[in-house]
Amino acid sequence: MFCVDQPHTLCVDFPLIHLLNEMKDEHYLNMKRKNCSNEGQRLDKKDYLKMKRQLIIGHNGLRNRIAGVMRVANMMELIWNDDLALMAERHIYRCTPYDDDICTRLNQSLEYEKTHFHLKGKEMDSFCKVSQNRYYQKNVHYPNIIVENALRTWYREKFGMEPPKEAFDETHMRTNGYLKGENNFTHLAYPLAAFFGCSMNKVYDGFLLLCNYHPYERSGVVDFEFIKGNPGEHCPITRPLKNTYENFANLCIGFPLLVLL
Numbered sequence: 001m002f003c004v005d006q007p008h009t010l011c012v013d014f015p016l017i018h019l020l021n022e023m024k025d026e027h028y029l030n031m032k033r034k035n036c037s038n039e040g041q042r043l044d045k046k047d048y049l050k051m052k053r054q055l056i057i058g059h060n061g062l063r064n065r066i067a068g069v070m071r072v073a074n075m076m077e078l079i080w081n082d083d084l085a086l087m088a089e090r091h092i093y094r095c096t097p098y099d100d101d102i103c104t105r106l107n108q109s110l111e112y113e114k115t116h117f118h119l120k121g122k123e124m125d126s127f128c129k130v131s132q133n134r135y136y137q138k139n140v141h142y143p144n145i146i147v148e149n150a151l152r153t154w155y156r157e158k159f160g161m162e163p164p165k166e167a168f169d170e171t172h173m174r175t176n177g178y179l180k181g182e183n184n185f186t187h188l189a190y191p192l193a194a195f196f197g198c199s200m201n202k203v204y205d206g207f208l209l210l211c212n213y214h215p216y217e218r219s220g221v222v223d224f225e226f227i228k229g230n231p232g233e234h235c236p237i238t239r240p241l242k243n244t245y246e247n248f249a250n251l252c253i254g255f256p257l258l259v260l261l
Contacts, residue, residue, distance in 0.1 A: 036095035036204055043200065051147060055198050055211070056080055058151045059188060060248050064231075066189045067250035070164060070177065073229030075191045076239045077251040081214070084130070084197030088210035092201045097136040097208045104132040104212060131187040131216035138206035146200060150209050154184035161185070166228060174234065179224035187213050191226045192236060 043051060059078050067075035091101040135150035164177040179186060187193075190213065198211040227234040231250030232242030239252040 051198075051200060052080060054147045055196075058147060059196060059211075060251060062151060062155055063189060064248045064250045067191075067231040070226070071228055071230065072177070072191055072250075073227040073231060073234040074236055075226070075231060075251055076194055076236065077243065077248065077253045078193060078196045078213075081195035081197045084195060084212040084214060085199050086197070087130075088132070088197060088212050089199035089201070091132075092199055092203060092208055092210055095203055097134070097203045097206070100132050100134065101210075101212075104130040129215040129217060131182075131190070131193075131213045133184045133187050133211045133213075135209045136203070136206055138204075140207050146207050146209050150211075151188075154188055157183045157185040158189070164226075175228040177226045177228045179226075182218070182223055186224045187211075187216060190216055190224065192217070194238065 056078070063075055063078065066072060087101070087103070133150070133154055135146065135153060137146055137149060140146065161179060161181055161183070164179045166175055166177055168174075169176050188211070193213045193216060196211055196213045198209060200207060200209040202208075232252055235242060235252035239254050241253050241255065243249055243251045243253045
């Protein structure tokens with residue numbers, strides 16, 4: 001599986017020297033760039049779990065707030081996905097902190113071999129519809145404040161957008177809301193995004209945080225669509241329940257897992 005003449009980020013096990021030589025792809029050939037000191041800078045297990053928890057709570061806290069302020073009736077809870085996190089981690093190794101992973105721009109359903117790493121019978125569309133947020137902060141000795149800074153920066157991008165427009169849907173007898181444009185805010189706030197995964201590492205003289213979200217629908221007609229109403233009033237079939245947890249009461253969740261003894 002390829003994204004504009006390069007293997008999909010989830011279809012390559014790093015490092016594969018013979019593949020690098022064979023593909024002659026700039027992204028992989030330049031993966032070990034001079035002064036890109038990400039080796040040895042990986043978070044240990046304790047810090048990784050702390051970062052992961054902070055990201056899960058932070059993302060769903062913002063989505064809960066957005067659902068309340070914008071009256072989004074179909075805002076789903078984001079669930080952590082290790083494949084999306086791995087996809088982010090591998091892109092970080094390219095040492096291009098200001099470039100998106102081009103594999104996050106695929107927006108069509110394609111036929112893939114079942115041997116691909118990212119096809120595991122999950123409710124994923126082969127990660128064709130992925131959006132990516134990037135946050136790069138220099139001169140930081142320890143990345144304990146990066147997650148908070150990143151989420152704040154991404155959220156504040158909504159203040160540069162026009163207010164959402166509304167239109168009544170006669171077919172479904174409901175009001176839909178629309179936002180024009182695509183940015184970091186729309187990625188983290190997209191109501192039907194169900195999964196996300198992030199990675200963070202040292203790149204040059206700063207730390208780079210990447211987060212991938214799935215699915216993210218891109219359309220030439222509407223950039224960002226949501227159902228207007230009381231939060232949790234129109235939960236999608238994949239997450240049909242309104243959350244009863246006080247901090248995330250505006251989000252839609254799935255059925256709890258039943259443990260059979």
